[in-house]
Structures are given as C-alpha cells and as structure tokens.
Amino acid sequence: MAVCIGFIGKENSPLFLRCINQSQELQFHYIMHTCIDFVEEKIIQSNKSGSDVRELYLGLLYSSEEVKAYGFVTNTKIKIVIIIDSTNSLLRDNEIRAIFRKLHNAYTELVCNPFYTPGDPITSK
Amino acid sequence: MADDALFDFLHMEIVSHVTKSDAGLLQDGDEAMSKLEQIGYSTGYRFIERLTKDLSRFKDELEVMKAICKDFWSAVFKKQVDNLRTNHQGVYVLQDNKFRFLASISNSRQYLELAPKYLVFTCGLLRGALASLGLTCIVTAEVTTMPACKFQVHLQRA
Numbered sequence: 298m299a300v301c302i303g304f305i306g307k308e309n310s311p312l313f314l315r316c317i318n319q320s321q322e323l324q325f326h327y328i329m330h331t332c333i334d335f336v337e338e339k340i341i342q343s344n345k346s347g348s349d350v351r352e353l354y355l356g357l358l359y360s361s362e363e364v365k366a367y368g369f370v371t372n373t374k375i376k377i378v379i380i381i382d383s384t385n386s387l388l389r390d391n392e393i394r395a396i397f398r399k400l401h402n403a404y405t406e407l408v409c410n411p412f413y414t415p416g417d418p419i420t421s422k
Numbered sequence: 423m424a425d426d427a428l429f430d431f432l433h434m435e436i437v438s439h440v441t442k443s444d445a446g447l448l449q450d451g452d453e454a455m456s457k458l459e460q461i462g463y464s465t466g467y468r469f470i471e472r473l474t475k476d477l478s479r480f481k482d483e484l485e486v487m488k489a490i491c492k493d494f495w496s497a498v499f500k501k502q503v504d505n506l507r508t509n510h511q512g513v514y515v516l517q518d519n520k521f522r523f524l525a526s527i528s529n530s531r532q533y534l535e536l537a538p539k540y541l542v543f544t545c546g547l548l549r550g551a552l553a554s555l556g557l558t559c560i561v562t563a564e565v566t567t568m569p570a571c572k573f574q575v576h577l578q579r580a
Contacts, residue, residue, distance in 0.1 A: 372470075405471050
C-alpha cells in the first residue's frame, strides 16, 4: 500500500500530495523534495547512456529504513513519485508500473478539464 | 468519417466568429489573432499530454520536432508534415504541401490575403504543444501558394 503519492510540476513546483496519514504530511513534503534530485539524476543518466528505448518509468529512486520511493516522469516533464513503507511486503515491479499508469491517466484527464490551468496546484475532489 | 469535416467547420466558424466580434474595434484584427492563438495554445498544451502518454521519452529537441511532425500532425490533420528543415541553431521550418484548412479555400493564389487568419490557430497549437514539452518558442506561418504553407519555429534558449 502506498503511503504517499506526489505530483511535481514542470518547474519542480509541487502540484499535489496525498498521504494516508495526514499528520505526516510535512515529512513527506521534505521527502518529495529530495526525490526531485534523484529524478533529475536518473534523467541525466539515461540521457548520457543513450539507450534506444527510454522509458517513462524510472524505478526505485531512494531506499531507506522507513521508506522507499519510486519515480516516473512524463514527456511533459511532470514527475510522479510514490512513497511506500519499507515494512510492507515488497510490491512487484509490475504493480508499481500499473499504479503509475493509472496515475498518469488520471493526470491526463485532469489536463483535459477546461477548468484546470496547467501549473496550478491540483484541488480535485 | 464525419470527424474530419467537423473539425474543419468548427475551425472556420471559430475564425469567423472571433474576427466578426472584433470588427468594431480599431486594432485591425490583432486582438482577434491573439485570441485565436491563445485558443490554439491551450488546445495544443492539453492535447500533447494525451498524445505523449504512450510514447517513450524524448532525448533531444530534434527528436521532439520529429515526433511533432509525425505523430502530432497525423493525429490532428490526418497526414504528416511533408518537409522538416533546420539550421541546427534552434530554427525549424515545417512545410505542409496540402494544409487541411487551406485546401478547402483555394488551390492557387486566390484569397491569399485572407489565408493567415486560418493559420493562426495552428501556430498556437504548435506553440502550446512545444511549451508543454518544455520548449519555449515563437511560431510564425507563411503562405505563398495555397494550399501549401510553412511554419517557422524559433526555439528560445535560456
């Protein structure tokens, strides 16, 4: 079960953050912020290695005693980060990719909403 | 398929509506052009999000431009851009020899002075799409003979 999900915008501004435990929200804001660095590192790394097929899914970004973070970047430079409790039984790669796909779809649909200006904090119900 | 015709007619109506509602003002239709461009911009921005959902990540600008010429153009106009030229300094020229909106207007130089109105929306569309992918740019269009037209994209570097 993911403990926290975050969307980071193009200029690295936070667009959306949702956690299971509301009291830990600030802590997750910090973790999200550090994840930006990891995401950029991965992007630069894959750019340099010049692999043929570049994926949107970035994989495990960061692992500590308490949490693991997984990243995903879209072509429009929107970053999605999922934070999972380390004590949980390990979720398989496929499942994580499925979660990211659903989040990406939800974001795409949000962008098509005429009442949403891209770049604003997301306040969807 | 009725879809293509629908888009063409809707576009023509938008152009005529915006130009007519601006007819009383003295700005010589400039405001209408910016409105049209802005409409194109938001459309392009949102549309590209949907389109690039399943494509693999882009490595550099040239790849972005190529994807725009192929996937984006086919999705919107049901054909690919006929010619893409660049000077590798951030200027790209996309040439379409049978631009959809102009094809129904004329096949020669008739109505040439009225053609730019119909290209403004597409300029905005390109600008929005590139902005969404992280490239700020200026897009201009020119028509010498209908229905061919050229879109010039100047990428702004930081």
